[in-house]
Amino acid sequence: MNRTMQTDVLIIGGGPGGAATALSLLRYSGLKVMIVEQSALDNTRVGENVSPALFDLLDYVDIHKEDFGPDSFLEGYSNKAAWGSSYINTRDSLFTSQGANYQIDRERFDLHLLEQVMSRGGIVFPRTRCQSLRQLPNEHWEASFQHRDQQQFDVLARYIVDATGRQSTISRQLGIESVRFDQLVAIGAFLQTTDNRNISQDLFMEATEEGWWYTAALPKQQMAVTFFTDADRASELQLHKPANWCKMLEQTVHTRQRTSETLSHEALWTRNAFSQLNDFSCRKNFIAVGDAAAAFDPLSSMGIGFAISSAFQAARALLENYNGDAKAIDRYQQDISRIFHSYQELKLQFYHKEQRWPESAFWKRRHTFVPLRREQYA
Template identity: 45%
Template sequence: MQSIHTDIFITGGGPAGTAAALCLLTHTTCKVVVAETSAYDNVRVGEHVDASIFRLLEYLDIPRNTFDDTGIQEGYNSEAAWGSDRLVSRHSIYTAEGRSYQLDRHLFDSFLATQVAARGGQLFPRTRALHYQQNADSHWTILLQHETKGQFEVHAKFLMDATGRQAQVCRHLGIPGKKYDQLTGIGAYLQSDTTHTPEQKILLETTAEGWWYYAAMPGNRMVATFFTDSDLVKQHQWQQPDNWNRLLASTKHLLPLTRGSHAYGKPWVRNAFTQMTDTSTIKNFLAAGDAALSFDPISSMGIGFAISSACHAALAANLQLQRDAAGIISYHKDLQQHFQQYLQIKAAFYRKEQRWKTSAFWTRRTERVADTVSIVPGG
């Protein structure tokens, strides 16, 4: 069986995993191996970000002019009918920049993956981890399965989980994540059937059952996602095309934007719950991005946090390999501070919607006191 030896092994080749790898390849001398289950050909939900994304990418030695409108498109208008049926200018709950941008996640994620390979990292697509074993010296042996080339092993000094909300490595190692809600997104990509270019805007619209997110995307496409709780989805079968379309038809502001378009296949379903996972009890191991902290999409923190936390985790891992635990301790404290702030502001944002006091979705968010967490960082 083929064996590969590396300094740091990263499971997950999305923005967090590739950003961690690029940070290590750019700012340290570490060798890096990344495994990604997909071939970057699956549906990747678009996301809007603010201009701070470009500073994060520049830290990874990716200039702003690397991207054109095919991958990152400016969102010229952002509106919300939140708290009333009247549209108002809207900013995310973490507004630091005036302009917002819409990512084509397929192009964005694929580009970061190619950068890892171009800079000397090893990235294996279509590869899943079968088993993780931590040795007596706290190093790791990982058994992997490539879709066509079979099994091989990676021997690494440090392990990182960048598998998103599912936190697959954490679960394999028996580290539970604490969920704070059941939020789920049911969405579809829409293609305009006319030559008319969809209006370049981002829209939020609340309903009694949850809230909608709409954004224009590159390629004359749009994305529309309905966010609600998973038990309500199961109860009402909102993932079924006819039921999803009925929900869309009941909107006041979103429906006119989607007229004259058709969806690609059936609506997809994605987890969007808030979760925190504490990895401080295992040496030479960290989670980054959504695997460490996953946020409600209303925060607009997804991609930006994935990249920034991955860079922080990467530098902490590099210090740990030099027998300096300061980076690990700082990383865990930073996660705790981010999460406490996020919980408080998220609760305040949801309390702005008071129209549906008997709705299960809104009652859960307006009556719940923001949770708090306490982490004792480990090294």
């Protein structure tokens, strides 16, 4: 017979969104919180550009920049792009106008947040997969889990939080509607310099006929280099093969120069990067945060910032619901939808700045955003 545990809020997903939801609830309520994370917390995490506003957000849960240790945030001096022409210009991201930016050490960042959850009374189960999930007649939840090294166990919870990222694993399991707006994927590598040059501490993007490249400096003479294109184009061009990926890199004007005299000891990685909006209003006592609620194009630099801010909003909505406000979660859903639709308008404007390849399938799709039908990405 499975062991049964009880909690007020069960968060499935241990990334920044899940951890921030837990931290907010632990700081501002007396609710019991549990996080279940499928991975062993040792997966490769792709770094991300964040603005200084992230540190203001984290102050809300009494976490500060210096708490993460040295080299957790690598300061960049500017964002530059060859976008709309082959000339390099300084640019702002879609949603930030602050000049400073930081490249974040995702592994150190994520682990520190989870450590803080545990030190403040939360429970965290890594290496644990959700086997089943059902809603009880009283609108509470019963979930069954399998730990990789231990027996199965069940959890009874009043609320479920989907923090499983773009894949929205829990929302999909429950049949919650998701609207996907493109099929963007990222294929990238971490490169190590083979000389002693100083790597430019800026973020650089370069548009090409099949998509766009992103490069960013990392600590220890490394850089992240990523190509963004649509999944069908990546498949047709077989960009999972290093030779084809490198051939595409050699066709660039600027990125190939930035990545000269480098090598990689790891295989190429592929990540989903599509934009999507989930509507979870049909389920009671259920909420989604971060990419599981709404996922944004990496151009926006909204990933971690939105994960944290949506988590704090979601925690507040859950607490208001717990205290008797039946409309709190619906208001949260409406706020997420408003943010997403504003983002879509800005995204369209930004992609419209690139007009050099009018016959390219990738750019045609970016100049008219139409939601994909479910069968197009199943």
